[in-house]
Amino acid sequence: MxxxxxxxxxxxxxxxxxxxxxxxxxxxxxxxxxxxxxxxxxxxxxxxxxxxxxxxxxxxxxxxxxxxxxxxxxxxxxxxxxxxxxxxxxxxxxxxxxxxxxxxxxxxxxxxxxxxxxxxxxxAQFFLGGTNKRAKTVVLQIDGLDDSARRSLCEEALLKIKGVISFTFQMAVKRCVVRIRSDLKAEALGTAINSTKVMKAHQVVKKEDGAEVMLPLQEGSDVVVEENTELPDYLPEDESPSQEPHKAMSRLxxxxxxxxxxxxxxxxxxxxxxx
The missing domain is CATH 1.25.10.10 (Leucine-rich Repeat Variant)
Structure with missing residues (x-):
């Protein structure tokens, strides 16, 4: 076996x-x-x-x-x-x-x-629909999201946040699309990613004319990041085939x-x- x-x-x-x-x-x-x-x-x-x-x-x-x-x-x-x-x-x-x-x-x-x-x-755009009013989507621009090691750090940081439903990465443009509960503040995502000390996150929003704007995610004492104790590991690295880039099947x-x-x-x- x-x-x-x-x-x-x-x-x-x-x-x-x-x-x-x-x-x-x-x-x-x-x-x-x-x-x-x-x-x-x-x-x-x-x-x-x-x-x-x-x-x-x-x-x-x-x-x-x-x-x-x-x-x-x-x-x-x-x-x-x-x-x-x-x-x-x-x-x-x-x-x-x-x-x-x-x-x-x-x-x-x-x-x-x-x-x-x-x-x-x-x-691929993950969970961008508004089919569930209890959830929302946040697009993050992450400075320092340069390789698979940084991606793993980012995954670990996001997985610790209670209220994160799912996320996917767009490595070519250094972005992460995160699906979260409607009561979770985007600042909590920024706090978690900034805690890695090697990456910094901004929120990407679109204006009425379609132009994108980068908003800083402020950290502060009022930003509470509740740790997730229920959700199983999103990508267990010791078992996930995605550790081997030449065998990965998720690329276009x-x-x-x-x-x-x-x-x-x-x-x-x-x-x-x-x-």
Missing amino acids: SGEPSALAVVNQLRDLAADPMNRRAIVEDQGCLPGLILFMDHPNPQVVYSALLAVRYLAECRANREKMKGELGMMLSLQNVMQKGTTPGETKLLASEIYEILQNASKSEAEEAEAAASCRRK GSMQDGAGWLNTAANFLSRSFYW
């Missing part, structure tokens, strides 16, 4: 593949991956459940996927179970609720179908390499439906 990947490694890789818009249609069309993600939602490891939800949320960004995802056996029921389970962390419930609402409101209108292809090719244009990993994941899932 030495060569057998763990459930967490598989679901993390599927999440990374789903982060690339070019991969989302293929993952949903695959006969094993989507059913596998549904089963992962009922896994006893909360890290696996959260990572599976992140992957499903990425897949739901593609309009053309939503009807198939909604109709997939067990999808909506599994999301409801995550939301209703008493032991589910709050951020995990919120993420499941957001996915459920997106799929529940999936429309078959011709206008949306016409937009589907363009939607799947857009550059990665589907040729990703197809092979999809087959590996599907084979693993077909042998592992007995958790």
